[in-house]
Amino acid sequence: MRRSKLTAGPRRVRLHVGALGLLFLSAAPFAAAHAFQVTPPDAATKAAMEKRTAARTMLSSAIARLASNATDSAALLDAGRASIELEDYRAALGFLTRAEQASPRDGAVKAALGSAMLHLEKPSRALDYFGEAQLLGAPERLFLADRGLARDLLGQQDAAQRDYQLALSIAPSDEVIRRYAISLGITGQPDRAIQLLTPQLRTQDRAAWRSRAMILAINGRNDEATEIVKATMPALLAQSILPYLTQMDRLNPAQQAAAAHFGRFPAGELGPVRKPVQVAAAAPAPTPASSPTSTPSKRRGDKDKPVQVATATPPPATRPTPKPTLKPTPTPTPAPTPAPTPAPTVGQPPAAVPVRRADTPSVPAAKPPAPTPAPAAAQPVGVAVNSGAGPVGPGFSLSDVGQPPAAAAAPPSATTTPAPSAAAPLASLAQIVSSIEIPPEELERTSGAVGADTLAKLVEDKRKADAAEAAKREKEEAAAKAKAEADAKAKEEAAKKKANPSRIWVQVAAGSNQKALAFDFNRFAKKNAALFKGKDGGSTEWGRTRRLLVGPFKDKKAAADWLAQYKKAGGDGFVFTSDAGQEVDLFK
Template sequence: MTQYLSWILGGLLMAGTAQAQTDQAQLVRPLGAADLNSNLARLSANPRDVDALIGAGEAALALDDPRAAAGFFARADTITSGNGRIKVGLARVNLKLQNPAEAVRLFDQAGRLGFADATILTDRGLARDMTGDQAGAQRDYQAALQRTPNDAELIRRYAASLGISGQVAAAERALEPLLYKSDRAAWRYRAFILAMNNQQVEARKVADQTMPAQLAAAIVPYMQKMPYLTAPQKAAAVHFGQFPAQTGTRIAPITPTPPAPGTPQVVVPAASVAVAAAPTNRPQSARARRAEQQRQRREAARLARAETPARVAMARAQTQRQAMPVVQPTPTPTPMVQPTPSPTPMVQPTPSPAPAQTPPAAIVPSVQASVPTPDPTPPPVREASTPATAVQGPPAPGFESVATVAPSPAPQTAPQPAMVQSVPAAPPQPDPEATRTLADIIRAIDVPEAERQARVAAVDLEEIAALQAARRAERQAAADKVKKAALAKAKVEADAKAKKEAEEKKKLADNPSRNWLQIGIGASKSGLAFTLNALRKKYDSLSAQDGWSASWGQTNRLLVGPFPNFARAKALEDKIKAAGGDAFAWKSSAGEVVERLGGQ
C-alpha cells in the first residue's frame, strides 16, 4: 500500500500536463544523454579527468539515475576532495536517495569551500524541509525567490514548507500566481497543504475539482492521515510521495516559524495588553469561566438588593433638601392662607390624600409657574396616582401654613400644589420592576395546577425489552459484518503480499547478477537494435555477441554479453577501445531486468 501511494503521489506532485511532459522529455533526455556520452568519451581517454567525472555525474542526475551519479562523484571526490562542485553533486545524490541529513551536511561543506550559494538554495531548502528545519528551509527559499521569482517548482516548495509550519494563509498567497495560471501541480500542492493542517473538507473539495474522480477517491484516506505525520514525514509525502507504513494516533504538533514576508501582524495596544495580561497568564477551563461568571452575577444581584433601600433613602433626603429652597422664598402662599381658618392639628406629616386626587393636568402648570428651574422629565402616570406621602419625609419648617389649606373650599385651594412642587425636583423613584432580582422573579412564578399534574402515559415494559433486544441484535449484526469485512480485507492483503513476494522471487531467479559490456545508450529499443548492427559491422569482436538492453533512468543501455566473469567483459572493452570505440564493463544487480533485443 505504501508503494502504491508513492506511485500516486509521485505522479501527482511531479507531473505537469501531458504535452508539457512530452516537450520537456524531448528536450532534456537527448541533452542529458549527449552530455553523458561526451563525458564518457573523455573518461575513456583519461579515467582521472575530474571535470569529465563531474559532468558525467551531473548528466546522470539529469537522467534521474542517482546511483550512477554517486559512482562518478565518489570517484571524483577520491581524486580531488576539496572541490565544492563535487560536494554539491554528492549532496544532490543524497537528496534524490532521500538522505536529507547527509545532503544538508554536504551542502554546508560546499558553501564553506566557496561554492556559489545561489545555485544550491533551492535544493538545500528541500533538504532542510525533510529534516524538519522549516525555518532554515524558508530562509533558503526566500533568498532563492529574490533571484528567480518566477520559478514554479521553487514557489511550490516554498508554499509546502509554509504549510508544514502551519502558515496556511501565507502558503496560499505564495501559490496564488500559479493558481491563477491554472497550474495543476500548484492546485494539488494546495490540497495537500490544507490536508496536513487538518482542513479536510477544503482539501477534499480541491482534490475533487483538480483530480480524476477515481484518483481523488483513492487519495482521500492518505490525505486524512496527513495531520498525524511529523514535519519530515509531511515533506517526504508531499515532495517524494513516500508515506510511512504506520502513523501516529495524535495530530502532530506544528513548530512555528517566523511569519512569511507580507503577512499582516496584529498590533495590540498597550492598554489592551495590560488588561489582558492577567487572564492570559493562567488559562482557565470553560467550566471555571462559567463558575466565575455565575459568581459575579450573584454578587451583582446581592449588591443591587443591598443598595436599593439606600438609594430610596438618599432620594427622600435629596427631595427634602431640594424642596426647602423652593418653598421658603415664595411669599405668594401667605396672603391666600390668612383668610382661611384651620385648626392647628392639621400640621401632621400625614395629611389627607387631597394632593393625590388633584388631576395631573392641574398640577403641572402650577409647578411650572412657581419653579424657575428647567422642567424635569414628567413622571409616569403610574406615579401620579401614588399618594404624596410616598415621597415626602418629615415636614420641613414653613410647611405648617401650607398644610392648613387642605379643608378650605375649592376656589381657595390653588396654593395646595405647593406641597407637590418638591416632587419634580427629586429624582424619579426606583422602579420596583427594575430592582427585582432573579430570586424575586423565581418566587413570583405561579405554576398552574394543570401543569403540576403528571401526564406520563403507561409503558409496556415487555415492549421496551423487545425493542432493546432488537437493537442489540442490529448492533451485533453490524459488528459481525465489520469483522467479516476486515477478515476479507486482511485475506486480500495477505494474498497480494504473497503474490508480490512470489513475483520478486521469480524476478530474482530470472535476472541474476551478470557481467555485461555497455556499448551505447538510446531511448528506443528498436533504435538500439539498429545501432548494434552498425557496431557489429564496425567492430569484428562484437559480431559473435548477443544484444541486450536494460533500463537506465529515462533511457536504455545497449549491452552485449553476458560474460562468465567481469574480466572477460573488461578484455572485450579494451579491444573495442583499442579500435577507437567507446565501451565499458558493467555488472547488473540481482533482480535488475535485462532483456534480449529483437531484430538483431
C-alpha cells in the first residue's frame, strides 16, 4: 500500500486518509516501543521484502537493457512492472507509456498500464486498458485481480467478485483473498468474508486482522472493529483511526472500497447509515449489547436497524438523526486489554507493540442513544446527505504518526460552541472539512466503461473474425499448394515429353523380364544383321508386361517396309507408335 499524500491548492485540498490506509499496513510501532524488543519479521513481511528485492533486480536489469536500446519494448515493460511492485506508479506510467508507443498492440503492455492507472486511483481508465488488453489477446491472469479492484472502486461489486473468484482459481493469493473478502463485506456478507479470511487469521496475519476490522466496520459492527484496532495498533494511532472507522457504514460501496484500499475518506457531510444486503432466509442481525468489560465506543440510534443495499444516486435524506452525547472523562482510566470477537476457530489478533493498555487514554463513555423516529417510507440510501449529521473530520497523514496532536485533535473541553458533545472532537475542523474535496470522476461510474456483456460480445466477434480469417488463409494456402504441385507436375511431364517424344516403332516380341528382352533382341539382330543394322532395340511398359521394340523409324511407311522384310526373314510383329512422354528404355 502506498503512502498517503496530502496536496493543497488554492481554495481546494485533496486529502488521502492515511489513517484508514494504515489498516492495510503493518501497524507502525513507535520508536520507543522498538527500543524494548526487536522481533523478527513474520512470514508475510519476509515475503514482501523478497518480492521487493526481486523487483529491484528486475528494474536494474531492464534499465541496463534500455541503456543499449531505448525503444526495447520488453525492457520497458519489465521496468514498468518492477516500478509497480516498488510502488513507484508515476515512474511505471512513464515506462509503460513508452512501451505502448513502441508496441501499440501488445496486450501485456495494456494490462500493465491498467494496473498502473488503478494504483494511481483512476479505476475507469484502468478498466479501459484491461478491456484493450483482453481484445488484444492478453491472458486474463495478468489483470484479473486488478480489474476486480477497479470494479470494486466503481461500485461494481458483483463483477469484481467474479474476477476475484476466477483469479483465485488460476493462482491463489493472500492479497486477492483479502480483496475478495472486503468486497463481500461491502455487499453485506461479513460472515462469509470473515470465513474466507479464517486461514490467514489463524496464522496471525496482521493484514487479515485489519481487513476483518474493516469488514466489521463497513457492516456497522463497530464494537468488534474497535476491539481489533485497539488490540493490533498503538493506542494513539488507534485513537486517531477510530473516528473514521466508525463512519464506514455511512459511505456508499465505491467510497467504502476507496477507503478500505487507498485510505481515501470522502469530505463533507455523510449520508445516513447504509443498509447492506439481507441474505435470504437469514435471521435478522441481533442488537449488540454493550459489555461492561469492553471499552465503550460511539453508538448511533439507527445502528441496530436491518440494512439495505445503497443506491448510486439516492434523494437527499431528510430524516434527522439524533446524536448521542459523550461526556469527557477528566482522567484516563486503566482498562484491561480487550480482545476482538473472532470466529470460533480463529485465534486472537496479534499485538502491535509491547505497550501497556494502561497508557492509552480511555474513550469517553457514551450515553444510550435517543430513540430514532420511524421513517415514513423506506428509502434507498447511499451517498445521500444526512442534514442532521455533524461534519466529519479530515484525513490522517502517515507523516503525522508520532507527532504531537494538532489543535484540531484537541479534547472536547477545547470546544466553545454549544454543539452536542458527541461531535465536539471534530467540530473544530469544520472549516478544513469544507475545503476538502474528492474528485467526483473517481467516485462515479463512468459511462464510457465497457460492460461485461459488451466486452464478451466484442471478444466473441473477434474470435469469429479470427476463425474466418484463419479458414480463409488455410484455403488460400491449400490452393497455392495445389497450384504449385500442378505446375511442378506439368513441368515434369514437359521434361519427359521433351526427352521422350512420340516415335514410330515395330514391336517384335513381349515379355516381363527386361534382361530377357535384351537377350532376344541381340539374338534377332545377329540372325538378321543386315536388317537390324542402324536400328536400336528397347522396351516400354504394356500393362503388366513390356513391349520389345525396334526402331525408331522416320514414318509409318518406313516402319511397314522394314516389318515386311522382317516377316520374309521369318519374324513377326506390328507397327507401334509411342506417345509423347512415354519412356522407352533402350538396350545398351
